[in-house]
Amino acid sequence: MGTDLADLDAHELVRRTASGKVSATEAVQASLDRIALRDPGLNAFSVVLADDALNEAIALDARIAAGEQPGPLHGVPVAIKEEVDVAGCVTTFGGRANSTPAARDGEVVRRLRQAGAVVVGKTRMPEFGQWPYTESEAGGITRNPWDRTRTPGGSSGGSAVAVAAGMVPVAIGGDGGGSIRIPAACCGLYGLKPTRGRVTSDPMPHLWWALGTTGPLTRSVLDSALVYDVIRGNLAGDRFTAPEPETTFIAAAGREPGRLRIGWSTRPVSKGVRPAKEHVLAVEETARLLADLGHDVREVDPRYPDPTAAFVPQFFGGVRTESDAVEHFALLEKRTREVYRLGGWVSESVLEKAMAAGERVAAKANRVFDALDVLLTPTIAHRPRRVGALDRGGAVAMSVKSMPMIAYTALWNVTGNPAASVPAGVADDGLPVAVQLVGRIGEETTLLGLSGQLERARPWPRL
Numbered sequence: 001m002g003t004d005l006a007d008l009d010a011h012e013l014v015r016r017t018a019s020g021k022v023s024a025t026e027a028v029q030a031s032l033d034r035i036a037l038r039d040p041g042l043n044a045f046s047v048v049l050a051d052d053a054l055n056e057a058i059a060l061d062a063r064i065a066a067g068e069q070p071g072p073l074h075g076v077p078v079a080i081k082e083e084v085d086v087a088g089c090v091t092t093f094g095g096r097a098n099s100t101p102a103a104r105d106g107e108v109v110r111r112l113r114q115a116g117a118v119v120v121g122k123t124r125m126p127e128f129g130q131w132p133y134t135e136s137e138a139g140g141i142t143r144n145p146w147d148r149t150r151t152p153g154g155s156s157g158g159s160a161v162a163v164a165a166g167m168v169p170v171a172i173g174g175d176g177g178g179s180i181r182i183p184a185a186c187c188g189l190y191g192l193k194p195t196r197g198r199v200t201s202d203p204m205p206h207l208w209w210a211l212g213t214t215g216p217l218t219r220s221v222l223d224s225a226l227v228y229d230v231i232r233g234n235l236a237g238d239r240f241t242a243p244e245p246e247t248t249f250i251a252a253a254g255r256e257p258g259r260l261r262i263g264w265s266t267r268p269v270s271k272g273v274r275p276a277k278e279h280v281l282a283v284e285e286t287a288r289l290l291a292d293l294g295h296d297v298r299e300v301d302p303r304y305p306d307p308t309a310a311f312v313p314q315f316f317g318g319v320r321t322e323s324d325a326v327e328h329f330a331l332l333e334k335r336t337r338e339v340y341r342l343g344g345w346v347s348e349s350v351l352e353k354a355m356a357a358g359e360r361v362a363a364k365a366n367r368v369f370d371a372l373d374v375l376l377t378p379t380i381a382h383r384p385r386r387v388g389a390l391d392r393g394g395a396v397a398m399s400v401k402s403m404p405m406i407a408y409t410a411l412w413n414v415t416g417n418p419a420a421s422v423p424a425g426v427a428d429d430g431l432p433v434a435v436q437l438v439g440r441i442g443e444e445t446t447l448l449g450l451s452g453q454l455e456r457a458r459p460w461p462r463l
Helices: 002-006 010-019 024-038 050-065 107-114 157-164 181-187 221-231 249-254 277-292 308-325 334-342 348-370 395-406 410-415 444-457
Strands: 045-048 077-081 118-123 170-175 190-193 213-218 261-264 296-299 374-378 419-426 432-439
Touching: 002 024, 010 024, 010 221, 024 045, 024 050, 024 077, 024 118, 045 157, 050 118, 077 157, 107 118, 107 170, 107 221, 118 157, 157 170, 157 181, 157 213, 170 190, 181 190, 181 213, 181 419, 181 432, 190 221, 190 444, 213 221, 221 249, 221 444, 249 444, 261 277, 277 296, 277 374, 277 419, 277 432, 277 444, 308 334, 308 348, 308 410, 334 395, 348 410, 374 444, 419 444, 432 444
Parallel strands: 077 118, 077 170, 261 296, 261 374
Antiparallel strands: 045 118, 170 213, 190 213, 190 419, 374 432, 419 432
16 A cells, blocks of 8 residues: 555545545655655655654544544645755755754745645755755765666755655755756656746745745646645745736646647757757657647747846855855855855845846747747756766856756746746656746746646656
8 A cells, every 4th residue: 555655646645635545644654665765875855754744644634533624735745845944954955054953834834734735854955956956065966766877957856856756746846047847857747937926935035036936846737736726825025926826726737728829949048058859859749749739839939038147146146145144154065155255246236136137038038928828948958967967166167067957947037937847758868858838927827737738648657
């Protein structure tokens, strides 16, 4: 039973736990057994909260036995990226520079628990999520379960590995330049970056100013929608907010999207980057499938604006702000301290100008949606590289190594548009391929409907 439970998607697991066919304790124990079996050699988890998780599951079962109604995530084991506060755990941001446990859950974690989810552990990330590879001095190398010699991407690589390897059905990540979509693409998962402000940034007023957001990595579109319906919404301290959608995300994921105008392009935003042939082919095949499904599909030139002047200051500002807040600055990685020094020119006024530049970039980038409902592109340019990307070179070298991974994703952090990485099969190298769907600001429901249609028409493989 344990093995079968660990293989279930969240929505199916909830169907069983809510009906009483399976207890929350059984679901959590199955997850913990799978973590013990598979995490050695993959290194997805930095902390496994086995005793706390089982006690929480037992308490959930007792409340249900007493007549309480189950929540929408009743008994679902979830993993949380290191940058998100979990009460009693040190929020390490992937490094060693903090040592005091968080006093309370961040709001996203609180909402997950309120919905019946059980936190089973925290997942690896590069320090402060700076790089699209999940490697750090403190945590070592996290490996792709499809091929352990390859990276799972980053910065939410630990969360992606935990889900792809069947250790949990849902893991929370964050996306400041592609950090949900990139590991989703590398690990064969569904990863939707929501509209800026869709999910609260509590306890922070923002995440890397206008760039960052929090969200899940899942094995299915429906699971992503289920989690977003639980965690979306704002608090008074959030700098950015998003308007309420016209329907629930669950409803959007399960309905047919109607006939959409879809433009596709394999041209990267970043100049000098050439996409791998596997990713070009995935976009072209997906375009043909969408046409067969009845959509108006055409190749387009998105005429991307250059997001550099908006992205770079916010990147440096994010790293410097988080570095200033740690307890032991001297314990930050050497490369992080180099980034901190390189970003010394980023003042508060520079950041405000960068965000204003981002609004101008957004206005130009969104012109593509005057004639389209959805833009289809690759998610990443190159195939997942071999692990050890961070072994050599400083911050400048790492920026160069990172460019192919963020060449299609970072623009949409600057603009605030929702964007999803959708699995598109497995290439000859044995690793997953993916495509990116980008929608208008505030229109995650369109992406969820289209993603669900693609999932039904072309079910994606799993490990």
